[in-house]
Amino acid sequence: MKAIVIGAGISGLTCANYLQRSGIHTLILEQAATPGGVSTSWKRKGYTFEGGIHWLIGAKESIPLHNIWVETGALQENNPVYFKDPIYTLVDSEGRMPLYRDLHGLELTGLRDRLALATLKFHLACFNGFHQPITDISGVKARYPRPFSLWEYIKMGGAAALSPFLMMQSARGYARRFRNPRIRELLAAVVEPSINALSLIYTLSTFAMGDSGYPKGGSLQMARNMAGHFLGLGGEIRYRTPALEVLREGGKWTVRTADTLFSADAVVISMDARSAIDKLFKMPLQEIWAQKMRRSLRTTQCMFLGAGIRTDLSAWPRSMQLVLPQPLRASGHIYKTLVVNNYADVKSYAPEGCSVVTCLLHGPTYAWWKAAKEDGTYATRKQEIMEAFLDALGEMIPDIRGKVEVTDMATPLTYERYCSTFEGSYMSDWPPFQPLYHAPYKYKEGLYFTGQRTAYSGGLPPAAQSGRITAQYVCKDLDTEFVAY
Ligand SMILES: Cc1cc2nc3c(=O)[nH]c(=O)nc-3n(C[C@H](O)[C@H](O)[C@H](O)COP(=O)(O)OP(=O)(O)OC[C@H]3O[C@@H](n4cnc5c(N)ncnc54)[C@H](O)[C@@H]3O)c2cc1C
Known part of the structure; x- marks a missing residue:
């Protein structure tokens, strides 16, 4: 067979x-x-x-x-899997605010924030232990069966009861429970903010449980x-x-x-x-x-931007939500923040004393890039966006200026070309x-x-x-x- x-x-x-x-x-x-x-x-x-x-x-x-x-x-x-904590760190003109797995240390600005945090902790508690059950389909002969277990589902009843409520709001809408705009921005780093809040709570819960790592x-x-x-x-x-x-x-x-x-x-x-x-x-x-x-x-589309930099960024957080002083304009979208991953802690990713950073810019840009391809400006546009990205990054992390050794960028057209995914x-x-x-x-x-x-x-x-x-x-x-x- x-x-x-x-x-x-x-x-x-x-x-x-x-x-x-x-x-x-x-x-x-x-x-x-x-x-x-x-x-x-x-x-x-x-x-x-x-x-x-x-x-x-x-x-x-x-x-x-x-x-x-x-x-x-x-x-x-x-x-080997590495578990980061903090999960993300907000970096803005006021300094840094980390989002830890147990949510400690968030700067709460009043009663509304305290209530929002209590609600978030309650929701995460409901999702503690929530997971995708792995069972067998009906009629299959499995050597090591994983039968449907009602008890497994009952234990996840709290999360199941909460899910419809979370599915009816966006992750961004959920973050608006907080009054402090810095906490809102921090939560916006976790998942793409326009998708539903169930994804946000589920993702945060997997970090809290120690189930999400790199x-x-x-x-x-x-x-x-x-x-x-x-x-x-x-x-x-x-x-x-x-x-x-x-x-x-x-x-x-x-x-x-x-x-x-x-x-x-x-x-x-x-x-x-x-x-x-x-x-x-x-x-x-x-x-x-x-x-x-x-x-x-x-579809979920993104542009990927990466830079290899001749400097040690290990003093900077692993995953950062950078709040830009000037928004970055790219492919018809305006980005006020950048979620940047800093791989300074993965020594094999860069030569000694150097670091790699990557960033995803989310948004439906497939049509924009397609038009750029057709009018012959695709390569120029990529270069312009990369330069704008590096300028924005340099504003936030001055140490990188003049030290970028290599860059790379992918657009939805790249994903379409290499993987044949729909609209990249x-x-x-x-x-x-x-x-x-x-x-x-x-x-x-x-x-x-x-x-x-x-x-x-x-x-x-x-x-x-x-x-x-x-x-x-x-x-x-x-x-x-x-x-x-
Ligand atoms: C930048 C980025 C960050 C991500 N971050 C995360 C994350 O942190 N956590 C997470 O869980 N997920 C993440 N994802 C999503 C996750 O990687 C994907 O959802 C998942 O890998 C999809 O797997 P797949 O096998 O369904 O599809 P694909 O990866 O699309 O696999 C399909 C395969 O089919 C091949 N193929 C297509 N057409 C043909 C053909 N005609 N003939 C032969 N081969 C063909 C393609 O080349 C490809 O290898 C991320 C994705 C990206 C791009």
């Missing part, structure tokens, strides 16, 4: 690891030259730019998701670990091999690449399903879920008041989806969890025992 997985992102690697472990010989076709998809890091002139994981949920051993990271080889000794080998090391684990089990990966079409041939699902037709008992599409429904089939898919997905999906987005957005429509895990007999567009909401946990679920669907259909270890 044979399976083909299209894409070696985190969901594809997860799915392929479980399939191969279960005895289904699996081939991954990946269009890029490296594994990881959008969860990646890369080197430039001796500096490593982390372009993926900012925090990895499932770092804590007692959380079920942790098993997936271990079973797929993601977390190993070469990738694997110090970085995103590429984690993906390489997963790919290495899969190859060690006897699986096959073909890099630089884009799947061009999925079709039915001789009673089997078949994948067409530039020079070969691969057919298999099961084909799993782990590339962005929103792109796949329009690009991978002769006729774009027209099922109701596909149409709803086209209508409802709001890197996860599904989940705005307040809106349902999300997904691709089904099992589309047709022998044809499956997995990845960020099959699960609520974006990020690595749904990518991994969906990979495991899809592998179970395949095992069930091929009447094969699902093996995790």
Whole structure:
């Protein structure tokens, strides 16, 4: 029996690891030259730019998701998880204010702030222990079953009861409970402020529980670990091999690449399903879920900016929310603050005495960049934005001026080009008041989806969890025992 997985992102690697472990010989076709998809890091002139994981949920051993990271080889000794505290630090003209995991030390300006903090602590207490349950799908034969446990859900009842209320407001709206604008800005650093407040509280709770950390080998090391684990089990990966079409041939699902037709008992599409429904089939898919997905999906887009600097920034916080004296204007957006990650503590990321900083500028800029590409100004615009970013950074951290050795920048067009994500987005957005429509895990007999567009909401946990679920669907259909270890 044979399976083909299209894409070696985190969901594809997860799915392929479980399939191969279960005895289904699996081939991954990946269009890029490296594994990881959008969860990646890369080197430039001796500096490593982390372009993926900012925090990895499932770092804590007692959380079920942790098993997936271990079973797929993601977390190993070469990738020890580091838990930052403070989580973020506000830096503005008044000085610094850290956001610690237990929320101590916030500068409260009156009764309203004290009430807001008490509410936030209560909400985090409700979410203490909240996690994505990892269970088996109905009918699968699992060697080490993880049956549905009512008790597991009951223990998370407080969080479940609170979730609808949090889903109806944005993270920014939630932060407005505080009167002190500095606390509002600090909370705005945690998740993209326009997404719902459930994401904010869930994320803060994972930090509070010690479940969110940064694997110090970085995103590429984690993906390489997963790919290495899969190859060690006897699986096959073909890099630089884009799947061009999925079709039915001789009673089997078949994948067409530039020079070969691969057919298999099961084909799993782990590339962005929103792109796949329009690009991978002769006729774009027209099922109701596909149409709803086209209508409802709001993509999360960002620009990535990184700089390697010939100075030691270890006196500066790990993750900073910089409040700029002058806003930064970039690709039709105005940024009054910058969330900057400083990797001075990861010694292998920069030459001795040097540091790397990265920053994500969020916002829907795909159309803006597309227009720049078409009118031939793409490279100039990138350069202008990088210069404006470095000027803004230099205002806040004067020590970097004149010491920038290397820079790199990605736009939504970069993500689209390298990973074929829809409009260059890197996860599904989940705005307040809106349902999300997904691709089904099992589309047709022998044809499956997995990845960020099959699960609520974006990020690595749904990518991994969906990979495991899809592998179970395949095992069930091929009447094969699902093996995790
Ligand atoms: C800058 C940034 C920061 C992030 N920070 C975090 C974070 O801190 N925590 C967190 O949980 N998540 C974070 N994420 C999100 C997370 O990385 C993604 O949601 C997740 O990696 C998506 O995985 P995936 O496998 O579903 O999709 P992808 O990563 O998109 O994987 C799909 C794979 O399919 C390949 N592919 C596409 N088309 C084809 C084709 N036709 N043929 C062959 N191969 C194909 C692609 O090259 C890719 O390798 C971040 C993402 C980015 C970009």
